[in-house]
Amino acid sequence: MGTVASPAPAAQAGLAASLHYSGQGRSPAGRIGLRAIDPERYVIFDVSTSRVLEEVEANKAFYVVYDGAVYLHQRTSYVCELLDLGERVAYVRPTRAKYYTSVSDVTDVHVTGSKVAYPTPREALAAIQARRGGMGGGGGPGGVKTEAGMGVKSEAGGEGLGVKVEVKDEEQHEGQQAAVVPGWAAQHPASGDGRGLTAPSDGDGGSSSGGDGDGDGDGDGDGGGDSSSSGGSGGGGGGSSACCESCYVTVRFLGYHTVAHGTGEILDSVQLFLPDSQWETQASYVRLPPTARRRCRDAALDFREGVHAAAHAVLNALPLYMVCNPSDVATECDNPYDTRYRPERLLLYDKHPGGIGLAAQATPLFPELLRRALALVTECPCPYHRGCPACVQHLDCKNYNAVLSKAGAAVVLRAAIEQEERHAAGHGPREGGA
Secondary structure, eight states, X not given: OOOOOOOOHHHHHHHHHHOOOOOTTOOGGGGOOSSOOOSSEEEEEETTTTEEEEEEEHHHHHHHOSTTOEEEETTEEEEEEEEETTTTXXXXXXXXXXXXXXXXXXXXXXXXXXXXXSOOOHHHHHHHHHHHHHTSSSOOTTOOOOOTTSOEEEOSOXXXXXXXXXXXXXXXXXXXXXXXXXXXXXXXXXXXOOTTOBOOOOOOOOEETTSOOOOOTTTTOOSOOOOOOSSOTTOOOTTOOOEEEEEEEEEEEEEEEEEETTTOOEEEXXXXXXOOEEEEEEEEEEEOOHHHHHHHHHTTOOHHHHHHHHHHHHHHHGGGTSOOOTTTEEXXXXXXXXXXXXXXXXXXXXXXXXXXXXXXXXXXXXXXHHHHHHHHHHHOXXXXXXXXXXXXXXXXXXXXXXXXXXXXXXXXXXXHHHHXXXXXXXXXXXXXXX
């Protein structure tokens, strides 16, 4: 057998100079937690063995530990006897309870409109535009034709979605009176991705969660009106009115239910007194045109249910375009007992503080996401009013998939797709509250 030649003396000296011994107890890997990326954490302490079970991120802690919570760790159930908010320690003890606990909460997303920390790279937007042109007018996977009578026809080729639009007179000039303020796209005309377009709104578009009451600023009495910029910082590509902006997510914890194993019967409901959890992240959204509410009203469908179901469908379609899971991205879920105002929009937000870039990455994909979501809804054979997990239900819905309408989702998604096609055809972004 041949012998392996040893490195030259000069190479040995250089190798020795680049290495140093850190010692057995000085390895930095021992000080870095891989289970949690949030520096603010709660410690779960087992009082029966006086050992730490694990650490939970602060923005997720109140979902798993609170006074009376049943906490599962490595197949062993523990009951939380005390949650020390000051020390951020949850004291638990093993239990053989025949039930589990489920927290009840309300989540609000407030879009602030500032620039995102992770703008979509220009190269990625250019690749998406090229792919749309190659697929013949942005049909995308699962491309869906709009139903007859809505006056929208697609042609292959062209930039953005590559569509030719024929709309009714009442819809053709809808939202076209806003002055478009040149932003990122005007400063970078060579890129052609159209980010940064901003359209001051005149307040058309708002929904009252208490019902389908009409009254927005479009003159036909629909909805209610808050105002926001049309395509804020880091907005979508030239073929989309979607925009990505910073937002604050606030979670208010109302109480928890004790649920029996096996039967799912709710045994008890207990009120909680916990501080709100709030963090800043990023959200990508498109506003819905007033025609979505009108068509739901004409079809005797609940608009709130349609918007909630459509948002679920978009969220279900997202993993087809990027690697993510329910712990990474979420949407706004409607509560059946909530009577607050909710903006008329389809929104996705990063569930991690500061954002992880998924919402920004989804912004230029919104037209394709809408089409794929409509395909999920229309092609699903389930006959249920509230759909199923294959179309408009989502396993991570905080309101247990209440306030859903599969038929309403199809109406809302078609209206949103038509708005994107009008935008791609050069009619500009429409106004409305975010």
